[in-house]
Amino acid sequence: MPKFRFEFIEGMSQPAIFADMADRDEAIKEAKRAAKEAMLDGIIDGADPTSWVTKVYDEAGYLVVTLGFQDLVAAPEDSQRLKEADEPGVMRSG
Known part of the structure:
Protein backbone atom coordinates (compact mmCIF):
# COMPACT_ATOMS: atom_id res chain seq x y z
CA MET A 1 0.00 0.00 0.00
CA PRO A 2 1.26 3.48 -0.77
CA LYS A 3 2.13 5.73 2.15
CA PHE A 4 0.70 9.26 2.32
CA ARG A 5 1.73 12.21 4.49
CA PHE A 6 -1.06 14.32 5.98
CA GLU A 7 -0.25 17.85 7.16
CA PHE A 8 -2.76 19.79 9.22
CA ILE A 9 -2.14 23.53 9.48
CA GLU A 10 -4.44 24.83 12.19
CA GLY A 11 -3.15 28.28 13.01
CA MET A 12 0.23 26.66 13.45
CA SER A 13 1.60 23.52 11.84
CA GLN A 14 0.85 20.24 13.55
CA PRO A 15 3.13 17.20 13.30
CA ALA A 16 2.62 15.33 10.03
CA ILE A 17 0.77 12.02 10.10
CA PHE A 18 1.84 9.16 7.85
CA ALA A 19 -0.66 6.49 6.81
CA ASP A 20 -0.89 3.65 4.34
CA MET A 21 -3.85 4.09 2.00
CA ALA A 22 -5.04 2.03 -0.97
CA ASP A 23 -4.85 4.97 -3.38
CA ARG A 24 -5.14 8.75 -3.81
CA ASP A 25 -8.94 8.71 -3.59
CA GLU A 26 -8.87 6.94 -0.23
CA ALA A 27 -6.23 9.39 1.03
CA ILE A 28 -8.38 12.36 -0.03
CA LYS A 29 -11.48 10.89 1.67
CA GLU A 30 -9.51 10.29 4.87
CA ALA A 31 -8.07 13.82 4.76
CA ALA A 47 -11.23 28.40 17.64
CA ASP A 48 -11.90 29.93 14.23
CA PRO A 49 -11.01 27.24 11.67
CA THR A 50 -11.62 29.36 8.56
CA SER A 51 -7.90 29.60 7.79
CA TRP A 52 -7.08 25.95 8.49
CA VAL A 53 -5.61 23.89 5.67
CA THR A 54 -4.94 20.19 5.19
CA LYS A 55 -2.39 18.99 2.65
CA VAL A 56 -1.75 15.44 1.51
CA TYR A 57 1.47 14.28 -0.16
CA ASP A 58 2.23 10.93 -1.75
CA GLU A 59 5.23 8.85 -0.71
CA ALA A 60 7.39 10.50 -3.39
CA GLY A 61 6.64 13.90 -1.81
CA TYR A 62 4.26 15.20 -4.46
CA LEU A 63 1.24 17.23 -3.42
CA VAL A 64 -1.96 15.22 -3.88
CA VAL A 65 -4.55 17.65 -2.54
CA THR A 66 -4.96 20.85 -0.55
CA LEU A 67 -8.17 21.17 1.46
CA GLY A 68 -9.27 24.52 2.84
CA PHE A 69 -12.15 25.43 5.13
CA GLN A 70 -14.50 26.21 2.19
CA ASP A 71 -13.80 22.77 0.70
CA LEU A 72 -15.08 21.15 3.87
CA VAL A 73 -18.20 23.23 4.51
CA ALA A 74 -19.49 23.53 0.92
CA ALA A 75 -22.37 21.37 -0.26
CA PRO A 76 -21.09 18.26 -2.08
CA GLU A 77 -22.07 19.59 -5.51
CA ASP A 78 -20.35 22.90 -4.75
CA SER A 79 -17.14 21.37 -3.45
CA GLN A 80 -15.27 21.42 -6.75
CA ARG A 81 -12.65 23.64 -5.11
CA LEU A 82 -10.26 20.80 -4.36
CA LYS A 83 -6.91 21.91 -5.51
CA GLU A 84 -5.67 18.52 -6.60
CA ALA A 85 -2.04 18.67 -7.58
CA ASP A 86 -1.91 22.48 -7.55
CA GLU A 87 1.79 22.21 -8.16
CA PRO A 88 2.28 19.26 -10.50
CA GLY A 89 5.83 18.02 -10.65
CA VAL A 90 6.93 20.02 -7.63
CA MET A 91 8.71 17.85 -5.09
CA ARG A 92 8.03 18.64 -1.46
CA SER A 93 10.43 17.83 1.31
CA GLY A 94 9.11 15.80 4.18
Whole structure:
Protein backbone atom coordinates (compact mmCIF):
# COMPACT_ATOMS: atom_id res chain seq x y z
CA MET A 1 0.00 0.00 0.00
CA PRO A 2 1.26 3.48 -0.77
CA LYS A 3 2.13 5.73 2.15
CA PHE A 4 0.70 9.26 2.32
CA ARG A 5 1.73 12.21 4.49
CA PHE A 6 -1.06 14.32 5.98
CA GLU A 7 -0.25 17.85 7.16
CA PHE A 8 -2.76 19.79 9.22
CA ILE A 9 -2.14 23.53 9.48
CA GLU A 10 -4.44 24.83 12.19
CA GLY A 11 -3.15 28.28 13.01
CA MET A 12 0.23 26.66 13.45
CA SER A 13 1.60 23.52 11.84
CA GLN A 14 0.85 20.24 13.55
CA PRO A 15 3.13 17.20 13.30
CA ALA A 16 2.62 15.33 10.03
CA ILE A 17 0.77 12.02 10.10
CA PHE A 18 1.84 9.16 7.85
CA ALA A 19 -0.66 6.49 6.81
CA ASP A 20 -0.89 3.65 4.34
CA MET A 21 -3.85 4.09 2.00
CA ALA A 22 -5.04 2.03 -0.97
CA ASP A 23 -4.85 4.97 -3.38
CA ARG A 24 -5.14 8.75 -3.81
CA ASP A 25 -8.94 8.71 -3.59
CA GLU A 26 -8.87 6.94 -0.23
CA ALA A 27 -6.23 9.39 1.03
CA ILE A 28 -8.38 12.36 -0.03
CA LYS A 29 -11.48 10.89 1.67
CA GLU A 30 -9.51 10.29 4.87
CA ALA A 31 -8.07 13.82 4.76
CA LYS A 32 -11.59 15.27 4.47
CA ARG A 33 -12.86 13.13 7.34
CA ALA A 34 -9.95 14.01 9.63
CA ALA A 35 -10.05 17.71 8.74
CA LYS A 36 -13.80 17.92 9.41
CA GLU A 37 -13.32 16.23 12.78
CA ALA A 38 -10.50 18.63 13.70
CA MET A 39 -12.56 21.59 12.53
CA LEU A 40 -15.53 20.56 14.69
CA ASP A 41 -13.26 20.02 17.69
CA GLY A 42 -11.75 23.46 17.09
CA ILE A 43 -15.16 25.13 16.94
CA ILE A 44 -16.16 23.40 20.19
CA ASP A 45 -12.95 24.74 21.77
CA GLY A 46 -13.74 28.27 20.53
CA ALA A 47 -11.23 28.40 17.64
CA ASP A 48 -11.90 29.93 14.23
CA PRO A 49 -11.01 27.24 11.67
CA THR A 50 -11.62 29.36 8.56
CA SER A 51 -7.90 29.60 7.79
CA TRP A 52 -7.08 25.95 8.49
CA VAL A 53 -5.61 23.89 5.67
CA THR A 54 -4.94 20.19 5.19
CA LYS A 55 -2.39 18.99 2.65
CA VAL A 56 -1.75 15.44 1.51
CA TYR A 57 1.47 14.28 -0.16
CA ASP A 58 2.23 10.93 -1.75
CA GLU A 59 5.23 8.85 -0.71
CA ALA A 60 7.39 10.50 -3.39
CA GLY A 61 6.64 13.90 -1.81
CA TYR A 62 4.26 15.20 -4.46
CA LEU A 63 1.24 17.23 -3.42
CA VAL A 64 -1.96 15.22 -3.88
CA VAL A 65 -4.55 17.65 -2.54
CA THR A 66 -4.96 20.85 -0.55
CA LEU A 67 -8.17 21.17 1.46
CA GLY A 68 -9.27 24.52 2.84
CA PHE A 69 -12.15 25.43 5.13
CA GLN A 70 -14.50 26.21 2.19
CA ASP A 71 -13.80 22.77 0.70
CA LEU A 72 -15.08 21.15 3.87
CA VAL A 73 -18.20 23.23 4.51
CA ALA A 74 -19.49 23.53 0.92
CA ALA A 75 -22.37 21.37 -0.26
CA PRO A 76 -21.09 18.26 -2.08
CA GLU A 77 -22.07 19.59 -5.51
CA ASP A 78 -20.35 22.90 -4.75
CA SER A 79 -17.14 21.37 -3.45
CA GLN A 80 -15.27 21.42 -6.75
CA ARG A 81 -12.65 23.64 -5.11
CA LEU A 82 -10.26 20.80 -4.36
CA LYS A 83 -6.91 21.91 -5.51
CA GLU A 84 -5.67 18.52 -6.60
CA ALA A 85 -2.04 18.67 -7.58
CA ASP A 86 -1.91 22.48 -7.55
CA GLU A 87 1.79 22.21 -8.16
CA PRO A 88 2.28 19.26 -10.50
CA GLY A 89 5.83 18.02 -10.65
CA VAL A 90 6.93 20.02 -7.63
CA MET A 91 8.71 17.85 -5.09
CA ARG A 92 8.03 18.64 -1.46
CA SER A 93 10.43 17.83 1.31
CA GLY A 94 9.11 15.80 4.18
